[in-house]
Amino acid sequence: MKEKGILIVLSGPSGVGKGTVRKALFSEEELSLQYSISATTRKPREGEVHGVDYLFKERVEFEEMIKNDQLLEWAEYVGNYYGTPVEYVQKTLDEGKDVFLEIEVQGAMQVKKAFPEGLFIFLAPPSLSELRNRIVTRGTESEDLIHNRLTAAKEEIEMMDSYDYVVENDKVEHACDKIKAIVTAEHCKRSRVAPRYKKLLEVE
Ligand SMILES: Nc1ncnc2c1ncn2[C@@H]1O[C@H](COP(=O)(O)OP(=O)(O)OP(=O)(O)O)[C@@H](O)[C@H]1O
Ligand SMILES: Nc1nc2c(ncn2[C@@H]2O[C@H](COP(=O)(O)O)[C@@H](O)[C@H]2O)c(=O)[nH]1
Secondary structure, eight states: OOOOOOEEEEEOOTTSSHHHHHHHHHTOTTTOEEEOOOEEOSOOOTTOOBTTTBEEOOHHHHHHHHHTTOEEEEEEETTEEEEEEHHHHHHHHHTTOEEEEEOOHHHHHHHHHHOTTSEEEEEEOSOHHHHHHHHHHHTOSOHHHHHHHHHHHHHHHHTGGGSSEEEEOSSHHHHHHHHHHHHHHHHHHHOTHHHHHHHHHHHO
């Protein structure tokens, strides 16, 4: 039977740099990660593309997905729904490929229940003032939404102990190198090489 891929979950407060670090990680060919595109009812930001950044849905469409059990997890975050389509995740893991989810904390905790064997990484900001600075500098959110996201951030940061690893995003390259090392080590830990050696020893 084919060895399953690893389900990698990256969480962290809005603006910490999850998307930026993810893009850096995906340029690392040796990791060969598959990105799970989330569904959301949030309106697209300038430059965001349906089917690339998100599957943009109306609320009724999203609620249909919930009703039809099409989501591995979902959460309401700062007034919008976000969720992970289950079919892609299941199919890709079964093909032996690693799947990468970039999701907030409530959803990550649901995934942990369904996939305790997943690899859970929390990306932390150097400080709350730097977090605020990053959301403001990105320029995608109104002052009200920045306030709401920072309020959610404080609750999210309190949950970081529930993750397997906490990585500080001080510099993108450093955070990326650390996550790469974590994923590589996880592969070594789960490697099928070990049973192969056991078989060799039987022959001896
Ligand atoms: N290490 C870093 N140092 C300085 N700026 C950073 C760093 N990482 C990301 N940024 C910047 O911070 C802003 C937010 O980054 P990004 O959009 O990747 O965050 P996010 O965690 O994916 O946010 P969200 O959850 O809201 O989608 C961007 O302008 C990005 O360029
Ligand atoms: N629980 C889930 N959270 C998700 C999913 N996709 C993205 N997210 C997280 O939502 C917030 C806000 O995202 P934004 O794009 O509006 O800034 C952020 O923390 C994302 O990581 C998902 O499928 N499920």
